[in-house]
Amino acid sequence: MNDPTTQNHAGGSEMLEAARREKLRKIQAMGIDPWGGRFDGHAAIAEIRAREKEIVVEPTGDCATGHPPEQHGPKVRAAGRIVLQRKAGKLIFIDVRDWTGQIQLFIGRNQVGERNWELAGLLDLGDLIGVDGELRHTKTGELTIFVEQLHFLAKAIDTPPAKHKGLQDPELRQRRRYLDLIHTEGSLERALHRTAIVRSVRDTLASERFVEVEGPTLHAIAGGAAARPFTTHHNALDIDLHLRIALELHLKRLLVGGIERVFELGRVYRNEGIDARHNPEFTMLEVYQAYGDYRTMMDLTEKIIIEAINATGQQYQLDWGGKTIDFTPPFARMTYAELFAEHTGVEADDETAIREAAARDGIEHRGKHIDVVKNLLFEQRVEGALCGPIFVYDYPASICPLTKRKADDPTVAERFELFVQGMELANAYTELNDPDLQEELFSRQLEGLPEEESMARMDRDFLRALRQGMPPAGGLGVGIDRLVMLLTGATTIREVILFPLLRPEVE
RNA sequence: GAGGCUGUAGCUCAGUCGGUAGAGCAACGGACUUUUAAUCCGUAGGUCUCGGGUUCGAGCCCCGACAGCCUCACCA
Numbered sequence: 001m002n003d004p005t006t007q008n009h010a011g012g013s014e015m016l017e018a019a020r021r022e023k024l025r026k027i028q029a030m031g032i033d034p035w036g037g038r039f040d041g042h043a044a045i046a047e048i049r050a051r052e053k054e055i056v057v058e059p060t061g062d063c064a065t066g067h068p069p070e071q072h073g074p075k076v077r078a079a080g081r082i083v084l085q086r087k088a089g090k091l092i093f094i095d096v097r098d099w100t101g102q103i104q105l106f107i108g109r110n111q112v113g114e115r116n117w118e119l120a121g122l123l124d125l126g127d128l129i130g131v132d133g134e135l136r137h138t139k140t141g142e143l144t145i146f147v148e149q150l151h152f153l154a155k156a157i158d159t160p161p162a163k164h165k166g167l168q169d170p171e172l173r174q175r176r177r178y179l180d181l182i183h184t185e186g187s188l189e190r191a192l193h194r195t196a197i198v199r200s201v202r203d204t205l206a207s208e209r210f211v212e213v214e215g216p217t218l219h220a221i222a223g224g225a226a227a228r229p230f231t232t233h234h235n236a237l238d239i240d241l242h243l244r245i246a247l248e249l250h251l252k253r254l255l256v257g258g259i260e261r262v263f264e265l266g267r268v269y270r271n272e273g274i275d276a277r278h279n280p281e282f283t284m285l286e287v288y289q290a291y292g293d294y295r296t297m298m299d300l301t302e303k304i305i306i307e308a309i310n311a312t313g314q315q316y317q318l319d320w321g322g323k324t325i326d327f328t329p330p331f332a333r334m335t336y337a338e339l340f341a342e343h344t345g346v347e348a349d350d351e352t353a354i355r356e357a358a359a360r361d362g363i364e365h366r367g368k369h370i371d372v373v374k375n376l377l378f379e380q381r382v383e384g385a386l387c388g389p390i391f392v393y394d395y396p397a398s399i400c401p402l403t404k405r406k407a408d409d410p411t412v413a414e415r416f417e418l419f420v421q422g423m424e425l426a427n428a429y430t431e432l433n434d435p436d437l438q439e440e441l442f443s444r445q446l447e448g449l450p451e452e453e454s455m456a457r458m459d460r461d462f463l464r465a466l467r468q469g470m471p472p473a474g475g476l477g478v479g480i481d482r483l484v485m486l487l488t489g490a491t492t493i494r495e496v497i498l499f500p501l502l503r504p505e506v507e
Numbered sequence: 508g509a510g511g512c513u514g515u516a517g518c519u520c521a522g523u524c525g526g527u528a529g530a531g532c533a534a535c536g537g538a539c540u541u542u543u544a545a546u547c548c549g550u551a552g553g554u555c556u557c558g559g560g561u562u563c564g565a566g567c568c569c570c571g572a573c574a575g576c577c578u579c580a581c582c583a
Contacts (some may be wrong), residue, residue: 012516012552016534088546089539108540125533139541162518162532164544169518171575183518227582272582273508282583424583479583503574 016159023122024155030119036153039130042077046100048135051076052143055136073135076145078103079153081182082127084163092120093144096129099188104144105131116150125163126156170494175505177498190488193312194496197484200311201265201285204304210261210287215250217243217267223459224248224402227270230280243269247286248402248475252431253465255473260290265480276492277423280501283480288431292474293404294414297428298391301418301476302331305389305483312487321491325388325420332390333416339392340374343382348374348396371396388420401441403429404472420486428476435466 027034051074058070083102084095090109095102109117123129130151138144161167166183173180173187181188202212220239222229224246232241247264254262265285272278285304289296306329309316316328337348346353351370358365358373361380365373374396386392393416397405400413414430432438442458484496494500 012534015552016517019534084544086542086545087539088542091540091542093542093545095543104543106541110540138543140543142541142543144541159517159533162520164532165519167518168520169514169575171514172518174575225583268583270582273580275579275582276577278582284583427583477583482583505574 013159017157020124020155020157020159023124024157027119027122027152027155030115032119032152034152034155036128036130036151039079039151039153042079042130044100045078045080045096045098045103048076048078048145049101049103049143051135071136075132076135077130077132078145079130079151080128082123082125082129083160083182085123085125090117092123094123094129096131097182099192104138104142105133106138106144106146107150108146112147112150116147119150119152124156124159126158126160127152128154128156171502174494174500174502190490190495191498193488194484196311197308197487198265198283198480200308201304201478201480201483203311204307205263205287208261208300208303210263210289211259213251213254213259213262213264214266215244215247215264217269219244221459222246223462225268225270228272230269230271245270246477247284248477249459249462251286251288252470252473252475253462255288255290255431256465256468256470260471261288263287274501276494277482279481279493279497282493282497285476285478285480287476287478289474290471293430293472294393294416294428294474297474297476298333298393298416300474301391301426301428301478302329304478308483308487314487318487318489320421320486320489323387323421325486327389331418332388334390334392335394336378336392336396337394339382339386340378343385344377369398371398375399383419383424384422386419386422389418389425390420391416391418400429402432402438404432404434423482423486424479425482425486426476426478428474431470431473431475433466433470433472435463438466439463 024034055071055073058072078096078098080096080098080102082094083097086093092105092107094105094107096105107116107120112120130153131145131147132149132151133145133147136144136146161179161183166185167173167176167179173184181191205212218232218234218241219229220241222242222245224244225248227245229242229245232243233239234241245268247266247268251262251264263286266283267281268284269281270278271280274280287297287300289300305327306316309318309327316326318325318327340346340348344354344357346357348354354370354374354377355365358377361377363373363376363380365376368376393414394406395403395413395415395417397403397411397413400415403413403415406412406414416426416428417424418426432441439458442463481493481496485491485493488496490496
């Protein structure tokens with residue numbers, strides 16, 4: 001049976017699988033279900049490790065004869081995945097891991113009895129097991145569960161990756177995220193950190209009396225942002241629909257409807273390119289507060305981020321891509337015009353100088369509105385240089401059609417963006433609530449931009465809602481994936497999205 | 508969409524000048540009752556991503572396709 005010549009045409013993976021299936025068969029032959037079942041009463045491995053101090057050492061040990069002192073520890077029950085196995089004759093050491101930690105098991109032939117020993121011999125890396133045993137130290141001082149009873153919970157038919165190097169291929173890490181979570185250092189922790197951050201954002205908003213709502217994701221008109229939408233079709237109504245590109249226009253309708261502090265934390269979809277900072281579906285937070293303005297939102301943004309950092313148990317100085325980002329509040333605040341002048345050497349109201357500077361940077365500026373040119377220059381020269389966190393506020397009005405202008409300077413919009421490491425993390429406005437001005441701005445396409453990039457698609461019902469009277473309000477958008485990136489040290493968005501979009505695997 | 512890099516055993520990676528495909532881990536057989544990436548002896552495992560081409564001969568050179576990564580463009 002084990003004669004290699006009888007298996008000479010089997011491939012490597014087939015041999016590996018055959019060996020595991022043979023063990024599975026033997027487990028079944030022992031009358032044990034290799035797919036396990038309910039396993040009650042086990043403690044998290046981290047909790048078990050915390051019981052180390054309950055181990056008592058009897059003073060009967062005899063150092064002269066080399067016999068270890070007698071130990072008594074608590075009886076514990078654990079469950080987890082086998083990540084390492086060392087066989088030494090009639091002993092097996094196993095390292096088992098759950099989502100809280102890892103611990104060593106000791107299985108001795110004379111200690112567990114023949115049936116457990118037989119089962120132990122059928123264990124493979126990757127199998128899921130449960131154990132009952134006593135928590136003690138080995139000779140070398142390693143905290144260990146000395147197994148008394150072994151429970152088989154599930155078989156791994158496929159071989160896990162190299163036990164120490166784990167998965168290195170970024171493609172495999174994304175396509176088989178389950179393996180990545182098991183075997184890549186920090187992968188599971190990052191996923192759990194993400195949920196802690198999202199929960200913290202919700203808690204912070206709830207503590208400020210904001211209420212969470214769920215708007216539609218299927219839109220007849222995909223508005224609220226400048227992005228190309230995905231298109232789909234509803235059969236019964238026979239209409240084309242778009243997946244939402246923003247949450248904004250429905251939340252504002254709710255503001256009109258009297259939900260004075262409202263937010264939605266949800267997925268939006270943009271049919272754009274994919275890179276380290278962009279995934280076609282991503283998670284957005286949008287918040288609206290009646291009777292507030294963009295400064296209200298600035299304070300709220302800072303609070304949301306600070307609380308999220310606290311929720312992950314980290315300090316305010318965070319490592320990110322080899323650099324340190326200092327989130328110690330208060331964050332820096334500078335106007336668009338100040339930063340523009342500082343980084344370009346050109347005053348923000350000097351049109352001739354701006355066009356000259358744009359030409360020097362190779363930016364095509366002819367026929368474009370001066371604010372568009374200014375913003376191209378800003379994006380090229382300023383944004384990438386902002387380490388942050390820094391609130392950039394008071395933007396040129398013409399590039400912000402949904403924003404209220406300053407009362408004393410209609411060329412300036414009450415808007416801020418929060419930049420960290422050159423990334424736009426948050427974007428907020430004092431919302432425009434004048435329906436006539438809104439309609440005019442919607443209608444008048446932004447000069448120099450093609451139609452599909454502008455917000456020319458008119459949402460008539462949204463304008464009708466504004467005519468009912470929308471309270472003056474502050475509005476905020478936060479890119480949750482980017483926030484998680486910054487707070488978990490991830491330098492690509494694919495690290496914080498469990499299942500990023502990939503081309504389908506070809507067989 | 509453009510350019511660059513990468514693709515070899517289940518996993519991680521070597522592969523020189525174009526001359527019969529290599530290692531570690533994992534697996535299989537054996538030894539071992541305190542190991543820590545256990546160790547030791549032995550065995551097996553390959554459509555070199557796919558398809559063409561050049562050549563006496565291609566993992567290696569050329570062309571094309573597919574996938575991933577990076578940079579750029581769009582975008583947040």
